[in-house]
Amino acid sequence: MTLHSPPIQATAAPRPAAAVRPSPWLGLALLIALLAAPYVLGNYYLHAIIVSMIFLLPAHGLNLIVGYTGMLSLAQGAFFGIGAYASALLAMHFGTPFFVNFTFAGLVTGLIALPLGIPALRLRTYSFVMCTLGFVIIAEAVAKNWIGLTRGDMGLSGIPQPLLAIGDLGTKVTTITGYYYLYLFVAVAMTGLFYALIVSPAGRCMVAIRDNETLAESQGISTWSYKLLVFTISAAFAGFGGSLYAHYLTTVSPLTFQMYYSTTILVIVLGGGAGTVRGVVVGSILFVALSEALRVTPEFRMIFYGLVLLVLVFWQPKGLAPLLDRGLALLGLVRR
Amino acid sequence: MGELLLEQVVNGIVAGSVYALVAAGMTMIFGVLRAINFAHGEYYMLGTFSAWWVISRLDMPYVASILLAVAITMAIAAVIGRFVMQRLVTAPFQSGVLATLGLSLILQNSVILTFGGTYKVFPGGWLEPVEFLDMSFAQQRIVIVAATIAVFVALEFVVRRTRMGKSIRAVSQNTECCAVNGIDVERVVLGTFVLGTGLAALSGVLTGPINVSIYGGMGEAITLKTFAVIVMGGMGNVRGTLFAGWILGIAESLVAGYVGLQYRDAVGFVILIAMLMFRPQGFFSVQARF
Numbered sequence: 103m104t105l106h107s108p109p110i111q112a113t114a115a116p117r118p119a120a121a122v123r124p125s126p127w128l129g130l131a132l133l134i135a136l137l138a139a140p141y142v143l144g145n146y147y148l149h150a151i152i153v154s155m156i157f158l159l160p161a162h163g164l165n166l167i168v169g170y171t172g173m174l175s176l177a178q179g180a181f182f183g184i185g186a187y188a189s190a191l192l193a194m195h196f197g198t199p200f201f202v203n204f205t206f207a208g209l210v211t212g213l214i215a216l217p218l219g220i221p222a223l224r225l226r227t228y229s230f231v232m233c234t235l236g237f238v239i240i241a242e243a244v245a246k247n248w249i250g251l252t253r254g255d256m257g258l259s260g261i262p263q264p265l266l267a268i269g270d271l272g273t274k275v276t277t278i279t280g281y282y283y284l285y286l287f288v289a290v291a292m293t294g295l296f297y298a299l300i301v302s303p304a305g306r307c308m309v310a311i312r313d314n315e316t317l318a319e320s321q322g323i324s325t326w327s328y329k330l331l332v333f334t335i336s337a338a339f340a341g342f343g344g345s346l347y348a349h350y351l352t353t354v355s356p357l358t359f360q361m362y363y364s365t366t367i368l369v370i371v372l373g374g375g376a377g378t379v380r381g382v383v384v385g386s387i388l389f390v391a392l393s394e395a396l397r398v399t400p401e402f403r404m405i406f407y408g409l410v411l412l413v414l415v416f417w418q419p420k421g422l423a424p425l426l427d428r429g430l431a432l433l434g435l436v437r438r
Numbered sequence: 439m440g441e442l443l444l445e446q447v448v449n450g451i452v453a454g455s456v457y458a459l460v461a462a463g464m465t466m467i468f469g470v471l472r473a474i475n476f477a478h479g480e481y482y483m484l485g486t487f488s489a490w491w492v493i494s495r496l497d498m499p500y501v502a503s504i505l506l507a508v509a510i511t512m513a514i515a516a517v518i519g520r521f522v523m524q525r526l527v528t529a530p531f532q533s534g535v536l537a538t539l540g541l542s543l544i545l546q547n548s549v550i551l552t553f554g555g556t557y558k559v560f561p562g563g564w565l566e567p568v569e570f571l572d573m574s575f576a577q578q579r580i581v582i583v584a585a586t587i588a589v590f591v592a593l594e595f596v597v598r599r600t601r602m603g604k605s606i607r608a609v610s611q612n613t614e615c616c617a618v619n620g621i622d623v624e625r626v627v628l629g630t631f632v633l634g635t636g637l638a639a640l641s642g643v644l645t646g647p648i649n650v651s652i653y654g655g656m657g658e659a660i661t662l663k664t665f666a667v668i669v670m671g672g673m674g675n676v677r678g679t680l681f682a683g684w685i686l687g688i689a690e691s692l693v694a695g696y697v698g699l700q701y702r703d704a705v706g707f708v709i710l711i712a713m714l715m716f717r718p719q720g721f722f723s724v725q726a727r728f
Contacts, residue, residue, distance in 0.1 A: 239662060239703065
């Protein structure tokens, strides 16, 4: 049905992204630079990049909600924490390999998000924002009080480091370089998966919903199912990110549900440029890796995030993506 | 058992009055701006911290600190209102959420940077116990409830009778019509914002003495609870806010007493989500306002 519907042109908002595409060589150059990074950068800088890759996955998820269907959600922090707990508990109780934990974290989070999305998505604008914020608070209360499972405020510590196993052969990732390559692989693979999703027919339907929900519905797109799908997939991405977080820090506690995480994810997506993949990748490097590398104190970082949000609202509503594109065009690195 | 219940209800009313005072401002700001103020709890925090600063650094008495703290907070709010809130009049709802979220981060962390992140003790207030219905309460608690009722009576008068109140109600109903009819919408927005933050600051000063400790992040929890109160009261409905605040306060107090203290902070959000699902117009409004 949707495959044969005519392309929908936005009337109000001009279609972002599509017109400008960074040259594929640029992606390749970035990948080579990232692969070579451990030979050039010290451990602390690798740590900074690892943290930004952890945040990249929930940011992709939020980007799907904000950038591709036009809703605003603060629930990413809740799903991030749930994914971290799920992955940690599985690994601690069953000693399963990393990719099993990782997949499990995403699936569990998605399955939890599905029934939550059904009532939440009936709400609009402010109500949806407040409701998603409610999920974070309730998830935190559950993590604090379901002591049998989560050990309450003490949190889970001693989470196994990632175990890579094929059959009987297994190796544990323990060095920072090992973490770096593992997480780089995951981040690149998930970014590729995300990209494949948004250029698929389903992704085009999501863009249609963002641009004009009524028109999309009249074209036979089941907007309700797509929104639920988006909410679930975005939660799963947050869960994947949570899994990376749990196995990197090896501790998880109710502090994982602090507003800090939801806010950081929001700043990455909106600051980078909602609705673009490259914007979110650049956003996670700029807002997380850079502040981590420069050892900015948390207070200054939050003040900076606050200023970023104000700048976004009043001067740069599309985030960094347009600036990025202009910069790339100047360098001749754009394919039209 | 009966006495315990009564005590919890009374404590709930005290806590609820605090929420109602903060929420009254937020619901009025929502009315004129159609924006949820995610930074509203920060003005409550600013009120407490200004009073703490006035008492401990300037050696002033508590009564003076009430007035000064409200004035300081309103002055800060006037600047923010001029440069941020006024610009949100015509902006889409996302802008309101993001801008106020940004303000909340800036205010909260600036206070932590200025005064340090440690917990502080509030050095003032009337803490003499008073006997009331066979129970003893700190005087401060009675002051809070009395002040809240007085403020709501005054607000009712302002909103219904004065020119300012009438323009606030008019802007809540239709911004464009007001602009056409010569009401300065931006001025009304600024006035409402400063008044609303002043109420939050007043609530902060009054609760300072009975808060166990004060710290820069204390506003966040209040902001979140206030959401539940304004939705219960009906968004933009000032009168409903008082009763909604009491309902939340009593519900929290009962849950803390009979279910467990640790569940207290989740009560507001369970109520919030249930309200949004089943009765988005609130308990006290006939019609959904958003």
